[in-house]
Amino acid sequence: MTHFQPNAKQIRAALRDQGGLNRRLLLAYSASLASLPLLGRTSWADPSPKFSEDPFTLGIASGDPNSTGMVLWTKLAPQPMQPFGGMPANAVEVRWEIASDESMNKVVASGTTVATPQLGHSVHVEVDGLSPDHWYWYRFTAGDAVSPIGRTRTMPAMETLPEKLQFAFASCQNYEQGLFTAYEQMAEDELDLVFHLGDYIYEYEAGRNGKVRTHHGKEIESLEDYRIRHNQYRGDAQLQAMHARCPWLVTWDDHEFDNNCAADISEQKGIDVADFLIRRANAYQAYYEMMPLRTTCLPQGPEMQLYRTASFGRLANFQILDTRQYRSDQPNNDRRSPLNEAASAKTNTLLGDKQKNWLGKSLLQSEATWNVLAQQVMMGMVGFQGKSEAQEYSMDQWPGYNAERRQLLQFLTDRRVANPIVLTGDIHCNWVNNLRLDDQRPETPVLATEFVGTSISSGGNGAAKPKDHDWLRSHNPGIQFYNRERGYVRCTLTPENWVSDYVVVDDVLKPGGTSQTRASFVVESGRPGAFSA
Template sequence: MSLSDLPPPPLVFQFSRRTVIGGAAAAGALISIGARGATPLPAGLFSLGVASGDPDADSVILWTRLAPEPLAGDGGMPPVAVPVRWEVAEDERFARIVRTGTARAEPHWGHAVHVEAKGLRPGRWYFYRFIAAGESSPVGRTRTAPAVGASVDRLRLCFASCQKYEAGFYAAWRHVVAEDPDLVLFLGDYIYEGAPSHKDAVRQHRNPEPMDLAGYRVRYATYKLDPLLQSAHHAAPWALTWDDHEVANDYAGALDQGNGDPVAFLRRRAAAYQAYYEHQPLRVRPPRGADMRIYRTLDWGSLAQLQIVDDRQYRGPHACQPPGLVEAHKPYRSVIGDCADLNDPGRSMLGAKQERWLDQRLASSPAQWNVLAQQTLMRQAVVVDPKDPSGGPHYSADNWSGYPAARDHIFRRWVQAGTSNPLALGGDIHAFAAADIRDPDRPDAAPIAAEFVGGSITSLRPDPDFKRLAATNGLAFAESYVRGYGRLDIDAKGGSVTYRGLADALREDSGIADIARFSLEAGRPGLHVETV
């Protein structure tokens, strides 16, 4: 199945660089559905906004979902397919429309629409909108990637993760829009799946913990109704991958954190994956049950290639677990010491097929900069075991420290393949971190790369040990009390990574400031810390 065969998603809000403008609604509009006759549709079809993503040199994915009652499991839509017109223009007023077509919003996919808008010019900004039942969506702004192999002056990319709705407001996204990025990279935990919290929540999830498709649809709608998040989607194309909370906390393959029944969990994973697909502008095939391939590359002319990976779906079980724990369906042990299987080279974080794919991409990439877009901290990091604070060393079983051989395989591949200027971007840990990456076979030699973990949009990590252990863990920068995002600016000679920290993530109008900056130099890997 090609993307052109897929039903396109509906659109919701109009984007302007100055403001978000709602589309005009046509109450009581009728829509013809083939032999079904005229079916009335309610107003407010585009409540969840619009989005674009995964640009290439001549196309971009456009998304929307029709949902006049967004907090209903079916979005308040009748069980019929709806034609949705889409338009791409060179100007915000749509005086110069360059591409248009009609897609179908199908009830099976929650009336979501994914349009591959083809035939666009490389390296250009465009505007887009959707129209259904006489109602126009907001206008989104997007852009195509530069031509394949083209010389590119620069790339500005904002990267972020971990936006728990209850933990704060989305002031960070207002500042991302002001950065005017070419691309937004989201590295996981777009939603959080937990039950509504009644403690220290600045706002609450609108439905119980989701277990089925309707529940996950409502949870995504809760997040996508936020106007600041919508404005960030309307401002620029996104590239996304997932982490755990899009399904369930700390899941590994077919096992949830409680090591429950795998069959029941895979039913839940299938529902979560479909809801993820229904709500994101992805250049991927739709899920087939509990399987959905989202690892892929994104090229930016000759300047950069993003290798976007999935470290959840294919990973092996957590290491160093007590015997019988899985069989007894008891929660996994999240903090582990050393054990026989921790460094087993057969244990995988990405799965064998994805590892082979990544090996090939790292060897064949023609780009000057190679950005590994993955979910978490890669450097081996000691943590404190609350049950044995004086013991050690201990590690997190859930990040790359629990899969060290799989991580070192990537590092060795960078060296063996001569991958040009590799960088790793991550999220997950609710903290900012930066570190040199070294060849596992030559740990005392110069760095081969650097990694940058870009904080969190809202999610908390009140952990004094993170900063206290920063030097022990080889982190050149560590900050777990400030929330925000990272900004990557690169050109042919070098660039920078800047960490942007909010003054107060509990305020929608929070200010922001640079809290750390690192310069990059082509051909000279590693961290170069600047003063902010």
């Protein structure tokens, strides 16, 4: 069976060719990877596969919607924790249907695609030609097996100004550290969209964080390792149910690959770059296979473009960023440090030149009321109490890339980008930050607002009132709210206001946890900065 594993010999040869890594590395993959988008059009797939077990154990999902369609996703895996999901080495036909009613009686589009072993028997159907701003229902059929029915929607037409949008954003769901209880409340919120901002899986070996349940196997490195880990997470009933409720827009952070990675640099010393890129290629392919992403996101070996734009009419424009793949190495050995020369170097980048140029162009073209950066690491310059009098900052977050942060905020101000909002995950805490060029100078203007969401489960149950709360607030004037409970953030947008509700769960260590809104914050259109509702 072919899995398009990278060839280590070719990668190492490319590394020895100074300056030729990207070109030669991509050429090494081109013969196999170029054919992947065409695999769904083959005529040699089994039209009537037989299954002794349900092949839809991983559920269904939709994502990356626009005004005329979206991606419909599923993956055939009758034995999801076994190699290859328990599927044979041949391709099989899968039929899809999308209807305007929940009972699937009014089918408006349908077709047949192919689930191939080369892409882990995943299915990505890019539907087009639907009506803007409509809800739809969909399902898949393979042989005699029928999937659950999912609900999805199209976005409003670009020229319209919708009255309202309600979405949630979430991140950081460590399977071992807690249950995904927050998704139960999220499923009741009747959302239009979900944004997942990274750490959808964790790569660690079984038992490293085990308190509630246990990962399968060693720390993941091979393509099949990553596939099985994704399968284990997607087997969670609460996560499956939320994917079936509405379309998701996803991006990754580090744990989809390896903790605190920076471009092709490992957190661990002495890791061979070629081996690291082989592992990254495995991680990227498994991620693509598992997510409702368009073919434009198809990985090319260890390269995969996730940054992209999504719009909800003229109400909101979302720039979905990747602050992990293109970044320079964390300064100061990735330790909390003062804002020294290393942290403020102009060469430090989270975005990389190509993504930064794309972001600037996309923001200039936006005519939306709200302009949103959906990204991974905290932009607020939050200083923590250090051993000396100087406050210390996370070098894995925007403070370690301070010059680029200032450049971006100055761009938003100089180009008068309307109502900039930053959405952030990663840090396992809730925050609301009013952003300035220098967050330690409260007398200067607020330029944007950042809403940081806590984890779904990572860290287990958090403390509602941590001891350092008062110190952080008194030494960081930009902080409007700080909280360490688990949950997600629900956002309601109108042309006049943005409201962020911080939904928290009282217990993720055992079933039966309950949810409540801990705090709500408002941003008024035309007035940067959040205040308590």
